[in-house]
Amino acid sequence: MFDNEIKAIGLFFFLSLLDEHRAMAAASKATDTFYRRVKKSPQTKPGVTLVMVTRQIWNRSRGNFNRGRPKYSPDSGWLFPEGLDLSPWKEFQKTAPEDELLVLIWSQILKIPDSDLSTALGITEGTIRYRVGRALRKMGTMSQASGGRRMEVVRS
């Protein structure tokens, strides 16, 4: 039950911390909290609960580590797609403002709707879209700098 949400929690902490041990610890803690919250208020959308829980655990653990020191091994349990280069993300994770980093993970990687993010974070959808736009520009810049994949201008 809630396997997708738990996987999303794991991915959130892996990408935000880039430290397998810390990510596992934080994800484990967040999973406990997630289950408790879902049990306490089942009417809340799982996406909203997920964002609230991950933000809560992130706020607790962010003071204990410095960004930009990745610690993970290929056999740590996170399965990477073939040919994926993590160096642009490492650079982004190291330099991006916290609000942009988190909102990019939630919105574009975990695919949480803006409305849920707005509810969970207590900010307008416009603010979320603004942050995502800025984060994507930086992400794109780093992706280009590292010789990453380019794509043609396509409107989705």
Add this chain to the structure above:
Amino acid sequence: MSDDSISFSKKGDRKMSGFVGQELLYDYVTSHLDPERTQAVEEYVKSSRDAQADIQRINDGLNYVEHLSDITVSDALLENFKTPSSYLQVLLRKLRFDDWSPGIKMGLEVMVVAVGVISLTLVIPWHKLMDVSWSGKKDIVLSEVQKTKMTAQDVEVSGSPEETTVVFPDEADKSTKKPSAAKEQTPPQKPAPSVPVVAAVTPAPVPDKPKATAKAVKEEASGEKHQGYLFRGLIRATNVSAVTPKFVEKITELGGRKAGEVELGWKKGNSSYFHFTIPESKQQALVDFAKDYGGLTLSKEKHDRVLPEGIVRVIFSIEEKK
């Protein structure tokens, strides 16, 4: 553009500024703008190289994060997340054990092992373990006899060698009482004892003791060393309860005296236990008597306690024949 719309310029057209255009690029790329705004942004992008570069970056970013969203979590890791954390895990997490250097971790482990070994060594009752007999012998020594050497004078005083009383430490009280009891039973109308009789009655076990001790000291001082012996045996007979009184009677008849605290033929489970001293000359008679009840083979064992010459100490038990 409708006629009701507000004109933002003097010429009446609604040309998008660069600031607004830049901020709307993400919404433009993700098609979140209304048609009018979309058209305005398109016109802006055509005229702005920065806007074109930004759209390229946004698309690159979208493409890259799309790949990142393909990262998944293995089932094992998923189960790990779901498993509630134990106290130890929480403690290690709080201590940031994983971040410690390998040297410190190894040092800590060595210390923990050392403390464990030391604690174990202190807790184990070594003295009890050392006392455990691994030979499997079930014999219980009920009493130890002080070694004394009979002299001719002692034999004269106490009568024949067969009547010599061996005083055991645990029987000292009883042996001191016995003479007084014998005195009480002595009929009063008996004539006053002559000198030899007095000599026979007067020596009590108590005054003998210092003599024996003195002799033992004397022997030690002179460097003489005697080896004591003990005879052990076992009789397997049918109907132990019936046979036991016969042996008690026979041993008493042969001049045997119980040694230790228990009486002759002491019941020890299904067997009877005999611990006694007997004149050496009567030992064979006892063995012959035992032949009728399954036979008794006595094995001679060395023992620290030395008995007076002519006296042997025997321990045997009668067990039910299977």
